[in-house]
Amino acid sequence: MPSSVSSRASSSASPVIDSNAIRISPTGAASARVAIDDQGNAWAIWKGIIEGASGGDNLIANRYVKGSGWGTAQLLETDGGSVDKAEIYVDPSSGRAVATWTQLTSAGAYDLWVRRYAPATGWANAERIENSEGAMGFFAKTIIDSNGNALAVWAQSPVNLGRFSIWSSHYTAAAGWSQPVLLEDNEVIGGQDGSPSLAWLGDGKALVVWLNSGNNRVNIAANSYTAASGWAGDEILIADTGGDMSLNHPLLINDGAGKALLVWGQWNSLGGGNFTSRILAKSYNNGWANDIAVVGEDSGSDLVSAPRAASNGNGVAHVTWGRKNQAIMANTRAANGTWGNQSIIKPGNADFVQSVPEIAIDSAANGLLVWSQESNDNTTKDSWFANISGSSGSWANGQLLENFVGTAVEPIVAGNSAGDRVVVWYNINSFGSTGSEIYARYFPAGTTPAPLPNQN
Numbered sequence: 001m002p003s004s005v006s007s008r009a010s011s012s013a014s015p016v017i018d019s020n021a022i023r024i025s026p027t028g029a030a031s032a033r034v035a036i037d038d039q040g041n042a043w044a045i046w047k048g049i050i051e052g053a054s055g056g057d058n059l060i061a062n063r064y065v066k067g068s069g070w071g072t073a074q075l076l077e078t079d080g081g082s083v084d085k086a087e088i089y090v091d092p093s094s095g096r097a098v099a100t101w102t103q104l105t106s107a108g109a110y111d112l113w114v115r116r117y118a119p120a121t122g123w124a125n126a127e128r129i130e131n132s133e134g135a136m137g138f139f140a141k142t143i144i145d146s147n148g149n150a151l152a153v154w155a156q157s158p159v160n161l162g163r164f165s166i167w168s169s170h171y172t173a174a175a176g177w178s179q180p181v182l183l184e185d186n187e188v189i190g191g192q193d194g195s196p197s198l199a200w201l202g203d204g205k206a207l208v209v210w211l212n213s214g215n216n217r218v219n220i221a222a223n224s225y226t227a228a229s230g231w232a233g234d235e236i237l238i239a240d241t242g243g244d245m246s247l248n249h250p251l252l253i254n255d256g257a258g259k260a261l262l263v264w265g266q267w268n269s270l271g272g273g274n275f276t277s278r279i280l281a282k283s284y285n286n287g288w289a290n291d292i293a294v295v296g297e298d299s300g301s302d303l304v305s306a307p308r309a310a311s312n313g314n315g316v317a318h319v320t321w322g323r324k325n326q327a328i329m330a331n332t333r334a335a336n337g338t339w340g341n342q343s344i345i346k347p348g349n350a351d352f353v354q355s356v357p358e359i360a361i362d363s364a365a366n367g368l369l370v371w372s373q374e375s376n377d378n379t380t381k382d383s384w385f386a387n388i389s390g391s392s393g394s395w396a397n398g399q400l401l402e403n404f405v406g407t408a409v410e411p412i413v414a415g416n417s418a419g420d421r422v423v424v425w426y427n428i429n430s431f432g433s434t435g436s437e438i439y440a441r442y443f444p445a446g447t448t449p450a451p452l453p454n455q456n
């Protein structure tokens with residue numbers, strides 16, 4: 001292992017030590033996710049192998065406590081079935097968390113599981129929340145509030161039905177998880193509903209959006225939830241107007257108290273082999289705005305990736321995406337609601353991008369963007385980062401996040417309003433490592449993310 005990387009958790013709160021690359025997993029780990037609370041404590045989860053566990057891929061977690069560092073990797077489930085599609089959400093104010101994953105616990109099919117965490121009591125028992133034996137729960141999103149109330153949505157395809165539907169369950173301490181309810185009435189033959197995205201708005205209210213398809217159309221649908229009344233009813237929020245249009249990758253984020261921001265990709269044919277491929281945005285504030293802000297490009301020849309977005313809750317939002325020409329792009333919505341000019345973070349070239357760029361933001365609108373790319377001689381795959389200053393609104397040049405030889409891909413970033421940021425990725429070390437491992441770098445508030453210091 002390179003001398004500049006520690007293989008165990010840091011026990012110091014020093015910014016220099018915290019910003020080192022710390023291995024937080026055993027070998028045989030991949031597909032990490034991370035979330036952080038307002039106190040600077042974080043959870044990372046991944047699928048992988050851990051000593052003493054049975055079956056295939058397990059769900060494993062590690063916690064970062066600000067001032068103490070990373071702890072010891074721990075198993076979050078004990079079933080012998082393989083885990084996939086794990087996600088974690090942390091309530092910023094309370095530190096409560098909920099982990100979601102699918103697992104091969106029914107014969108021939110994956111089931112949807114959740115596990116809740118409270119700082120005072122630790123992890124509750126794992127619970128299966130999808131209700132159809134032999135069905136498959138996919139693409140789940142789950143959120144939890146400061147009181148421990150939780151909400152989950154997912155796409156599910158019962159055996160032999162031939163279509164996906166959007167389902168939901170909510171949790172309260174008094175009643176536990178509710179029976180799942182169907183969120184849409186898309187009964188068109190061949191219809192498929194999927195890719196849900198979910199956001200709390202506060203005061204027991206939430207929004208969900210998803211892709212709704214049928215009759216050769218792919219729309220973006222929406223539904224709203226209140227603790228008092230449940231789900232209001234689905235609606236087509238953005239309609240596919242015909243064969244020359246394609247909507248994809250809807251992403252919904254909290255945009256401040258009672259507000260949300262939706263971003264998505266849209267392709268439009270212009271005829272003659274020409275097209276536009278853009279990222280669009282739509283805001284919510286006690287109702288959806290009529291106007292749609294274009295935050296992408298009208299390239300005519302170049303496809304764009306799924307968007308990622310982050311909001312500081314005070315009107316500023318950063319949106320990032322990749323282009324087919326291997327460029328990494330970003331745009332910022334100012335506090336007054338206007339979108340600026342797109343910025344090129346990584347130019348289009350032979351350094352092939354390996355992941356969708358991920359973004360975090362703090363209350364001062366400082367942003368941290370991470371992605372992975374292949375070197376132009378195809379010998380390495382590295383993870384990179386770039387900072388944006390909230391005061392100037394300008395992006396710094398991209399820099400290496402890690403200094404490994406070999407593969408370091410799929411970086412994920414989480415940040416809080418105070419400015420604490422944590423990045424996790426998985427690495428395959430060409431110097432004798434027996435498998436991929438999860439590494440992390442933690443940047444406390446008040447420090448600027450920078451390349452790894454020399455620790456020889």
